[in-house]
Amino acid sequence: MEFRDLKTQYQKYKDEIDGAIQKVLLKADFINGSEIQILEERLAKYVGVKHAISCANGTEAMTLVLMVWGIKADDAVFVPDFTFFSTGEVVSLSGATPIFVDVDPHTFNIDTEKLENAIQRVIKKGELNPKAIIPVDLFGLPADHHEIGRIAEKYHLLILEDAAQGFGGSINGQKAGSFGHAATTSFFPAKPLGCYGDGGAIFTNDDHLASLLNSLKVHGKGKNKYDNVRIGLNSRLDTIQAAILNVKLTAFIEHELEDVNKIDCLYNQKLAGAVEIPVIPAGYYSSFAQYTIKLKNKSERDALKTRLSEHKIPSMIYYSKPMHRQEAFNDQKFDDADYMVANKLCETVLSLPMHPYLTEKEIDEICNVIIDV
Template sequence: MQFIDLAAQYQHLKTKIDARIHKVLDHGHYIMGPEVLELEEQLAEYVGVKHAITCANGTDALTLAMMVLNIKEGDAVFCPTFTFFATAETIAFANATPVFVDSEESTFNICPVDLEKRIQHVITEGKLVPKAIVSVDLFGLPANYVEIEAIAKKYGLTLIEDAAQGFGGTLNGKMAGAFGDIATTSFFPAKPLGCYGDGGAIFTNNDDYAALLRSLRIHGKGSDKYDNVRIGVNSRLDTIQAAILLEKLAEFSVELGARERLAEAYAKEYAEQFIVPKLPQGYTSSWAQYTLRSDRREASMKGFENLGIPTMVYYRTCMHQQTAFVDLGYNDGDFPIAEKLAKQVFSLPMHGYASCLGYE
């Protein structure tokens, strides 16, 4: 059994993906070819925003968002401590200071109550300028944007939605990737919508942000590629990856339905043995991971291993416990819910091509 069966997915889509790749090979526009623009248009339509700007990977998407919002030294950017390293890394890379926030136990996502407390503390302390919030849609479930957007507005902060895992999920009918001032996603192969390499995208309804993003991703270009009007980066999505994503996006709704059925099967099977994820009212999840909780995690994972079922842990170490952030002065116990989750969580195989769903 595969944790994420990309081979089965490819076999299912092989004819269409191969045809798309060969079309790129025939026209030879490997960088910023026509498939890139086609994908951006389809992504914007799917998410329900004015602009989708592709880039080289999800980390670059966050970095570009920091650049557009002018995040800099002396700024405080609030983000969850229970997340993948890139969330906080890109804040530090912009020379700003990540201010970590505890989690909601029931959803794994950033806790709005603790978020407001951390903002108030930074304001009271007066050492940093509160600038932005990065909210992560963890394991496929959008964060509580009803409350988070209200907090951002109350304190005059910009909001970045990190939808790398949440892409395909919804809150009150609104797609992940459509929240905040800017949203980002990743097309890493293991993500709900993944390519066959690295890739990412940024979403926004702000015309000025979109124009700046399109410049920054290609060395800060102006009217043509040899007129550079600002310092940018080299972060373009390869045309072949765009071609692959076009076929995967066309199948995405079918795969989300299969993921949902697998999640329902897991819940039915394991609800009495483990703490299983539950969807709050008004939410759907893209089930980037199906994450159980157990106070006997290692023994539980061994039990699944004995059955031939692979498991993974996302995440064993919170951001405030990472060696790279030791100078920020956090201590164990500062984020009790996140630290508890980090000791309990483990994930089961999740993809749309499990044999129990009719695929062999």
């Protein structure tokens, strides 16, 4: 059994994927080939924004946006405490200070009441300049972007939506990747839409921002790649990865997103009452980068993980350590009492196999073990 079954997906679309790769090989158009533009246009249309700018990976997608915005030392950027490391890492790389905010115990996304309190504390202290919020669409579920937008407008902050896990999710039909002033996603293989290596994209309706991003991702190019008008990065998506993504995007739109939501329903029907199942608020739609349950305590969670492993059922802990406890951020002082929810989640969450090719027989096998434990 696979946690994220890329092997079955490849077998289903083998002819299309192999053909797309072969086309690139025959043209030897490995950098900035026509597949890149096709992919960017399709991504922008799907998300519902004017511009999709592909790049090397999801981390550099965020880095590029912060570079354009001029985020720097003495700036404060607000980040959820329960998420993958790169969301805080890019803030520190810019020279700014990540301000970690506890999360909602049900959705696992940034707690908007605590977010506003954190902004007010930074303003009152007066040592840092509040500049931006990076809400994360964790496990495929969009954050509370409407309330985040209200808070950002009130305090004149920029919003960078981290939709690395959220591609395909939506709120009342508005797609993840279309919230805030800019948004980013990742095409890491295990993501809802993944390539066969690293890749990422930035989404925006801002023409000027898009122009600068297209320059910065190619060494700050001007009229051409040998006319360098600013300091940038080398952060291009390879043509072969774009070709693969074009095939997989079609599958994602045609059935994969719908299929993972059907699997969510099957899990919920079988597990309700046995464990805490994912909460999807009214009007929200998740792309289920992960299907994550909650147990009562760490010992129960760890015992279940062990039992699943004994039955050769993969499971993962996302995340075993909150951001404020990461050694890389030891230069800051944190009060553990400010992160009670994140601390508890790290001890109680467990992610189960979730992908469009999971069978009902496999779901029964997984759920029977859980219910037995």
